[in-house]
Amino acid sequence: MPRQYPIEKIRNIGIIAHIDAGKTTTTERVLFYTGITHKIGDIDEGTTVMDWMEQERERGITITSAAITCFWTPLGLPKNKENEYRFNIIDTPGHIDFTAEVQRSLRVLDGAVVVFDGVAGVEPQSETVWRQADKFKVPRICFINKLDRMGADFEKSLESIWQKLTQGAVAMQIPIGLEGEHKGVIDLLAMKAIKFEGDFGQIVKEEEIPQDLLAKAKEWREKMVEKIAGEDEQLTEKFLSGKEINIDDLKRVLRKAVLEYRLVPVFCGSSLKNKGVQPVLDAVVYYLPNPLDLPPVKGQDPRTGESLERKADDKEPFSALAFKIATDPYVGALTFFRVYSGTLLRGSYVLNTATGEKERISRILRMHANEREEVEELYAGDIAATVGLKSTGTGHTLCDEAHPIVLEKISFPEPVISIKIEPKTKADQERMGLSLKRLSEEDPTFKIKSDLETGETLIAGMGELHLEILVDRLKREFKVEANVGRPQVAYKETIKQEAEAEGKYIRQSGGRGQYGHVWLRVVPKNRGEGFEFIDEVKGGTIPHEFIPAVEKGIKESLDKGVVAGYPIVDMSATLYDGSYHEVDSSEVAFKIAGSMALQAAVKKAKPILLEPIMKIEVVIPEEFFGDTIGDLSARRGKIEQTSDRINMKVIDAKVPLSEMFGYATVLRSMTEGRGTFTMEFDKYEEVPGNIAQEIIEGKRR
Ligand code: GDP
Numbered sequence: 001m002p003r004q005y006p007i008e009k010i011r012n013i014g015i016i017a018h019i020d021a022g023k024t025t026t027t028e029r030v031l032f033y034t035g036i037t038h039k040i041g042d043i044d045e046g047t048t049v050m051d052w053m054e055q056e057r058e059r060g061i062t063i064t065s066a067a068i069t070c071f072w073t074p075l076g077l078p079k080n081k082e083n084e085y086r087f088n089i090i091d092t093p094g095h096i097d098f099t100a101e102v103q104r105s106l107r108v109l110d111g112a113v114v115v116f117d118g119v120a121g122v123e124p125q126s127e128t129v130w131r132q133a134d135k136f137k138v139p140r141i142c143f144i145n146k147l148d149r150m151g152a153d154f155e156k157s158l159e160s161i162w163q164k165l166t167q168g169a170v171a172m173q174i175p176i177g178l179e180g181e182h183k184g185v186i187d188l189l190a191m192k193a194i195k196f197e198g199d200f201g202q203i204v205k206e207e208e209i210p211q212d213l214l215a216k217a218k219e220w221r222e223k224m225v226e227k228i229a230g231e232d233e234q235l236t237e238k239f240l241s242g243k244e245i246n247i248d249d250l251k252r253v254l255r256k257a258v259l260e261y262r263l264v265p266v267f268c269g270s271s272l273k274n275k276g277v278q279p280v281l282d283a284v285v286y287y288l289p290n291p292l293d294l295p296p297v298k299g300q301d302p303r304t305g306e307s308l309e310r311k312a313d314d315k316e317p318f319s320a321l322a323f324k325i326a327t328d329p330y331v332g333a334l335t336f337f338r339v340y341s342g343t344l345l346r347g348s349y350v351l352n353t354a355t356g357e358k359e360r361i362s363r364i365l366r367m368h369a370n371e372r373e374e375v376e377e378l379y380a381g382d383i384a385a386t387v388g389l390k391s392t393g394t395g396h397t398l399c400d401e402a403h404p405i406v407l408e409k410i411s412f413p414e415p416v417i418s419i420k421i422e423p424k425t426k427a428d429q430e431r432m433g434l435s436l437k438r439l440s441e442e443d444p445t446f447k448i449k450s451d452l453e454t455g456e457t458l459i460a461g462m463g464e465l466h467l468e469i470l471v472d473r474l475k476r477e478f479k480v481e482a483n484v485g486r487p488q489v490a491y492k493e494t495i496k497q498e499a500e501a502e503g504k505y506i507r508q509s510g511g512r513g514q515y516g517h518v519w520l521r522v523v524p525k526n527r528g529e530g531f532e533f534i535d536e537v538k539g540g541t542i543p544h545e546f547i548p549a550v551e552k553g554i555k556e557s558l559d560k561g562v563v564a565g566y567p568i569v570d571m572s573a574t575l576y577d578g579s580y581h582e583v584d585s586s587e588v589a590f591k592i593a594g595s596m597a598l599q600a601a602v603k604k605a606k607p608i609l610l611e612p613i614m615k616i617e618v619v620i621p622e623e624f625f626g627d628t629i630g631d632l633s634a635r636r637g638k639i640e641q642t643s644d645r646i647n648m649k650v651i652d653a654k655v656p657l658s659e660m661f662g663y664a665t666v667l668r669s670m671t672e673g674r675g676t677f678t679m680e681f682d683k684y685e686e687v688p689g690n691i692a693q694e695i696i697e698g699k700r701r
Pocket of ligand 1: 017018019020021022023024025026145146147148149269270271272273
C-alpha cells in the first residue's frame, strides 16, 4: 500500500512544560478535539460529543503512551482527507528528575508546544527545557495556559518569556478577559474574537472583537506585524511605508522565522476551561516543521567511521532511532522508534548497529488515544512502535543491513545519587536482577552497580524521587519486594594541577620475570569533559601491543579513585615514555605499571573531591522567607535570586545535593505545609576542605 499521508502533512511534536503547568490537561484536550474531528467528523452537537467523551472516559484516554498518533484539520477548512494532517505526539516527561528522558524525546521530535502557567510565567524548569530545546534545535510555539486562574496575567507571563527565554516571542493572540472573566481569545492575524462553546469548548465561533478591546487589539497587532515584517525585506518596506500586509504573507514569513529559530509565536487560553486549544493545533500545522523542513539526519558508517547523511525520503536506505522502550500491559515490551529515511515493511529484518545483531520486525503498531493500529509498512518521517525486539535499547539505530549507519548518539547525564538495594526473599532475589536490568534499559539515567567486595547491589539515578519511583515500579510491575538503604551522594574525584609520575612493575627472581615500565602525565580538563587517554610514545620505547594494556590499567585505577574511592573524572593521562624487556614484558605487567603510574601521578596533582550541586527553586509564603533563607544558608546554599509571585516569595538557589536529603519534609514543617520546591542537577563542584575531610574519614571508618 502506498503512503497515505504525504510527508508534508506529518507533524512530530512534543508538548513540554514545567510540572503542573497543564501539560496533561492540554494533551487530553488535544486528543479529544482531534478525536472528534477525525472520528465523528463535523459534529457540533453537544450531546453526541458528550456521549463520545463518556465512552472515552470509560475506556480511559491513553495519554501515557510514548507516542500517540492523531489527526487534525485546521479550523475553517472543509473536513476531508485532503486537508487532514497527521500528528505524532511524543510524550515528554514532566518531572525534573527525568531530564534525560526529556532530552531523548527532544531528539526525535521536530517541533514543540511549550505550555506555561499564566500565573507563574516562566519557571526554572521551563528554562532548563527551553535551553535543551535550543540545543536540539527544536522550533517552538508557546501556549500561556491557566488564564482562568486567580492572578493570571498574560502580559506579565509574556514578559517573563522575553526576559528569560527569547526576545523572539511574538503574541499572536490576546485574551478576552482573565480569571473568572476569561471568555476566549482575540486572533491578531484575522482580527477576530474566538469563542469556544459547547460543554467541551468543541464549537469554535468567530465573532467581531468586543468594542472595549478593539484599541488594545490594534496596538498588539501592530507589535505583531512589526516583529514578523522585520524578518523579511519586502515586508519591512511595506510596514515602514504604512501599507497593509496580507495575512498569507505574514504567515509565510513567520513560518520561515520559526523554522530558523528566530521567532516563537505565543498563544493563550485555558485548557481546563476548554479555551484556546484548537488555535494551537492550527499553529502546529502552520508554523511547526514537517520532516522535510529539517536538514538530513547525520550519522556514521559503523565499519569505517565515515560521516553519512540520510534524507527524509522513502527511497533512501532505511534508518530509524529507537527512543523509548515501554512496558505495555497487553503486548509486553514496546520499542518506539522514529524512521528518518526509507521504508520499513512488516516482517522484514533490520540491523541494530549498536549491537551488531539483526532484529525481525514482526509487527508495526501505531498508538492512538484509544486503540492500537497494526500497520503493514512505515515511511520516512513517521513514528511507531514494534514488539519482540531482543537486543534493542534506547538510543540504538535500526537500519538497512546493506547500508549500515549509526545515527548520532544521545548522551545522558551521569547519576548523582545511589542507594543500596536488597531483595526481601530468595524469590525476590531471582527476579530482582532481571527486573532492574529491564528498568535500566528503559531509562539510561538509571544504573545498576554491584560492589565486588561486599556483593551488594547499588542502584543509581538522578535524585531521591527518581529512585523512589523506580523501587515502586519494581514492586508494582515486577512484583519484587526490596529493602533500600540510605541515599548516597555520587561524589567524584579529579585533579587541580598537572603532574608526571612513573610506574614500574618489575619482578625478576629466576625463570620468566615481569617487566612493565611507563611514564604518565596527568592534566586537568574542564568540568564535564570526562577522561581522555593520549598515546605519545615515540620510537617504540614501549611496543605497540602493550599500549592498550596500559590504558586498561589506567581505567581500572580511575574507577577506584585515589582520595576516597570515588571515580576520577575530567582529566587526561598522556603516556609519553617507558621501557620494556625483550623476554619479561607482558600485558599484565604493563597493565599494573599503568595503574601504579596513574595513582602516583594523581597523588602529586592535588587531587580533590567533587560533589553534585543542585539548582533549586523554593516557593513560600512571605512570612517564612527569613527562616527559609537561613535554613538554605545552613545547608551551604548560595542564594542566586529572590522574587515575588502573587503573595508568595520565590528563592532560586544552588545547594549541594548532600545537604538536600529529606528537604521536602523539613520545608513542609517549616512552612506549615505551604512551601514547595523543585530541584534538578546543575553541575559538579569542589567539596570544601573540612567537609572533604569528613567524607574521607567517614569512608574509612
Ligand atoms: P502537568 O503536571 O503539566 O501535566 O499539569 P496537569 O495538566 O496535570 O495540571 C496540573 C493542575 O493544574 C491540575 O490540577 C489541573 O486541573 C490544573 N490545570 C490545568 N490546566 C488548567 C487551566 O487551564 N486552568 C486552571 N485553573 N487549572 C488548570
